Amino acid sequence: MASTPLCQRHNVQTTFHYMDLTDPSFSDPVSFPSEKEERKNIANLPGNRKPAVSLPFVVEDISHDLDKYTLDSHGFQIFRHESKLSQADFANDELVKAIYYPESIELLKKVTGASYVYVYEHNSRGPVKPDQDKNIPMQNPCHFVHCDQSYHGAEVIALDRLPDKVFAEKVIRGHFAIMNVWRPVKTIYKDPFACANPHSVVDATDLAPMPIQADDLLEEGWAVGPNQNHRWYFKYAQQPDEVLLFKNFDSEGPVRRTVHSSFIDPQHIDDAERESMELRCIVVFGQKPPGNLLGPPGA
Known part of the structure; x- marks a missing residue:
């Protein structure tokens, strides 16, 4: 389908899918196994069939006023950043770890002032890899409103993923964040990525802790309930050099979490599949591991 000229604003009428927090089953642990064959059946694993509520929204295209949307004001920000890849x-995967991890770590340090950044995993969505399996939901865009870590879940991630466990204990007592680096591998038209205005999301009523069983580790994210007052934003035709940084968690920042989701743009529903790369990072302020000793993939 034809795309909107980049000089025009491309707001989208669409639908977002939320969790029904009135149904007790929302709190059953979600299962995210690492074994590929188990992932193929992930939608049918215990706890993974959740009660949903769908609401219509207009998603605002922020292409013409990107400077208004910052990590401190909205919990997300788009930066121009070229990768060598x-x-x-x-x-x-080896090139991603050897080249893209350090590039992203340098970017995060530069824009946040962090003293230490540790990339604990990455996830490609869409047909990035030749063997990408469309039967595995985790390799496809996620059309469900969520936040990867709750406030407690962020501490679980830091304690489990940071290689120096003594340092990890210090990290969770200080200022740290869980941030994602989200980059298009090619220009995004189908299944774009949206962030909700954090000030339109109410902790007490819109969010509820949701346990996540990741193999032997019990993590915790936010289940997000429906609220017609939510406001949604995205960057139309996001380019590979337009990198989205967003906070799943910040222990001290003015914005502590960013609710997000992919969504369907009816104008581009028949376009080529989305291709994107996402890094998940522990971002530490004011502290470094003793001697700055790092286990890969950190820096």
Whole structure:
């Protein structure tokens, strides 16, 4: 389908899918196994069939006023940033770890002032890899409103993923964040990524802790309930050099979490599949591991 000229604002009428927090089953642990064959059946694993509520929204295209949307004001921000990796290189996990991790760590330190950043995993969505399996939901865009870590869940991640466990204990007592680096591998038209205005999301009524069983580790994210007052934003035709940084958690920042979701743009529903790369990072302020000793993939 034809795309909107980039000089025009491309707001989208669409639907977002939320959790029904009035149904007690929302609190059953969600299962995210790492084994590939188990992931193929992930939608049918215990706790993974959740009661949903769908609401219509207009998603605002922020292409023409990006400077208004910052990590401190809205919990997300888009930065111009070139990677040395080509589109094909993003299919190579070793190149992603060896080149893209350090690039992203440098970017995060520069824009946040962090003293230490540890990338604990990455996830490609869409047909990035030759063997990408469309039967595995985790390799597809997620059309469900969520936040990856709750406030408690962020501490669980830091304690489990940071290689120096003594340092990890210090981290959770200080200022740290869980931030994602979200980059298009090619220009995004289908299944774009949206963030909700954090000030329109109410902790007490819109969010509820949701346990996540990741193999042997019990993590915790936010289940997000429906609220017609939520306000949604995205960048239309997001380019590979337009990197979205967003906070799943910040222990001290003016914005503590960013609710997000992919969504369907009816104008681009028949376009080529989305291709994107996401890094998940522990961002630490004012502290470094003793001697700055790092276990890969950190810096």
